[in-house]
Amino acid sequence: MGINFRKETFRDDFTFRNSPENIRRFPFPYHEDAYMYSVNIEPHVPGPKNSVFEHLVDVDEHYVSEMQDRAMVLAEDPLRCQSLPHMTLAGWDLLELLMTEKAASYPEHFSLTREGDRWHWINRPLGIDDTFTFGDVSTLPYGPMEYITRQSQGDFAILDQRDNNLWMDAGMITTQADWSLDFDIGMNFFEWHAPVPLAHEMGVFTRALKYLTNIQQGKPARRLNWTMTINPRLDTSPENFHKWGGDRLTVTPENVGQKVHLRVELQSFWRLPRSNALVFPIRCYLLKMDELVTVPKWARRFHRVLRDLPVELAEYKGLTRYRQTTVEWLSKHDDGAPTSPGFSPD
Amino acid sequence: MKTILSRPVYGTLSPQAGKSHLLIADAEGASAILDLAKKAPEDFFANAHIMFIPGRTGDSFQASLKALKPAQYYEGPSVAAAMPRLTWTLANAHMGLRMYLAGTEGLIGQMMQAAIEAGVDPASIQTEHRGSWARRIQCVHCKGITENVTTQPATCSHCGLLLLVRDHYSKRLAAFQGVCINAEDPTEVPQKEEIFR
Known part of the structure; x- marks a missing residue:
């Protein structure tokens, strides 16, 4: 049975919502009733059926609409997709990875046929049927990274590895939380994370870099990160902050359930075979507060996490303006009962 | 510092x-x-x-x-x-x-x-x-570069937005990053202070 792709928007009238089945598979990011930074990286291996980890590259009901939103962002601002000249080979690596994973996991939607360097790619949900020569940029309508990431949910950063560091040398970044590819491209791991508060002092990035530079081909890793977004807006870029920042003032006790979203990033890390680069897909999942409280354990826990979050973190994540209103709304869904350990809905 | x-x-x-x-x-x-x-x-x-x-x-x-x-x-x-x-x-x-x-x-x-x-x-x-700590900033919104910025916040010389001058620096652009300081509420207009001398 195939996925029933929703027709919806992430801007203007904001018709995005999750089906009840999709709510149950949301990657809820708190394993206990409190949150603090940690490296929290684990092997990216296939998980339970009907979870976002079922397949290593997850495709869900929002796929087609997310790709339409990405195309709109790129038409407005092509600088969201950039690749330094030495990164083309890594782009081909990424194209291969995403095509093979998608075709293997979702054969009803995607298929890939290879005869030597002649590749035939069919993407049925987006109506794409292309034949091209692997490694020959002139046979695709875009560079290889742009071509395949216009067909893949989530942002993608491709990191070159040299001098015992990782360098942000290519990316497709249209659904970011407060960072600019155009500004950060060419930076090393410590430089592009420089603005993050607290974590440097805790040694988080030093440990994370050590882990990431040791990732082996065929053994990807993953972690979850989170923030919150007002309205189901994918393009929360700093580029457009002056256009969407005002949304944060529109939260009232009456509209929390529909306006306030928990935004979870499933970040995964993969070694690419030819270029030895790392690709870092950052997949964004949105969940409305109304949807979140349909799972009682998540309602209790998220209330406690948000209420007790350190001020610096709330400030960095941009939650200050609507945090109190949201905590009060959530408190009505928290009866104080203990929660079970782990992420699952119960 | x-x-x-x-x-x-x-x-x-x-x-x-x-x-x-x-x-x-x-x-x-x-x-x-x-x-x-x-x-x-x-x-x-x-x-x-x-x-x-x-x-x-x-x-x-x-x-x-x-x-x-x-x-x-x-x-x-x-x-x-x-x-x-x-x-x-x-x-x-x-x-x-x-x-x-x-x-x-x-x-x-x-x-x-x-x-x-x-x-x-x-x-x-x-x-x-040596000398002045005036900053060269890139407006993250319009991408224009404003030279010799000495105030916090600063006005983008291209698009006119009022920018928070961050410490985040791009060697590729040779510039600090400027991000709209009153994007959440444009009616809030913080006073400019001379701090990059």
Whole structure:
């Protein structure tokens, strides 16, 4: 049975919502009733059926609409997709990875046929049927990274590895939380994370870099990160902050359930075979507060996490303006009962 | 001074072993070259090229710099004006050229950028900050660069948005990042303070 792709928007009238089945598979990011930074990286291996980890590259009901939103962002601002000249080979690596994973996991939607360097790619949900020569940029309508990431949910950063560091040398970044590819491209791991508060002092990035530079081909890793977004807006870029920042003032006790979203990033890390680069897909999942409280354990826990979050973190994540209103709304869904350990809905 | 990891760390110029030397400074940066000269071997400036952009220091350093008797001396009105000469010099440079940059962060950053583009290893370039801490900022919204920013917040000279000047720095752009400070509520207009002097 195939996925029933929703027709919806992430801007203007904001018709995005999750089906009840999709709510149950949301990657809820708190394993206990409190949150603090940690490296929290684990092997990216296939998980339970009907979870976002079922397949290593997850495709869900929002796929087609997310790709339409990405195309709109790129038409407005092509600088969201950039690749330094030495990164083309890594782009081909990424194209291969995403095509093979998608075709293997979702054969009803995607298929890939290879005869030597002649590749035939069919993407049925987006109506794409292309034949091209692997490694020959002139046979695709875009560079290889742009071509395949216009067909893949989530942002993608491709990191070159040299001098015992990782360098942000290519990316497709249209659904970011407060960072600019155009500004950060060419930076090393410590430089592009420089603005993050607290974590440097805790040694988080030093440990994370050590882990990431040791990732082996065929053994990807993953972690979850989170923030919150007002309205189901994918393009929360700093580029457009002056256009969407005002949304944060529109939260009232009456509209929390529909306006306030928990935004979870499933970040995964993969070694690419030819270029030895790392690709870092950052997949964004949105969940409305109304949807979140349909799972009682998540309602209790998220209330406690948000209420007790350190001020610096709330400030960095941009939650200050609507945090109190949201905590009060959530408190009505928290009866104080203990929660079970782990992420699952119960 | 508290800083963050994307921002370059500047040192103190000191004479390096090399066949030739390219020294570039703006304003008070000239005094870093004069200090280096005190430690330099006798024949150092016989193979040196000084490029100087006096800026706010007017004509207070020219005579002292010329007195070092560099093989080549250049004086220009701005970084942009000096750029063609720098590009030519780097393109025609031989192995063993040593670079020294001194003055404002904007000067150091832009010259560093040009050197990297020309294939110079940035680790081999000596830098020293002197003079103004005025910042060169890129507006994240319109992408325009505003030079010589001394206030927090600052107005983008291209699109007019009021920008928070962050410490986050891009070596590729040789600029700090500016992000709209009142995007959440445009009716809030924080007072500008002179803080980058």
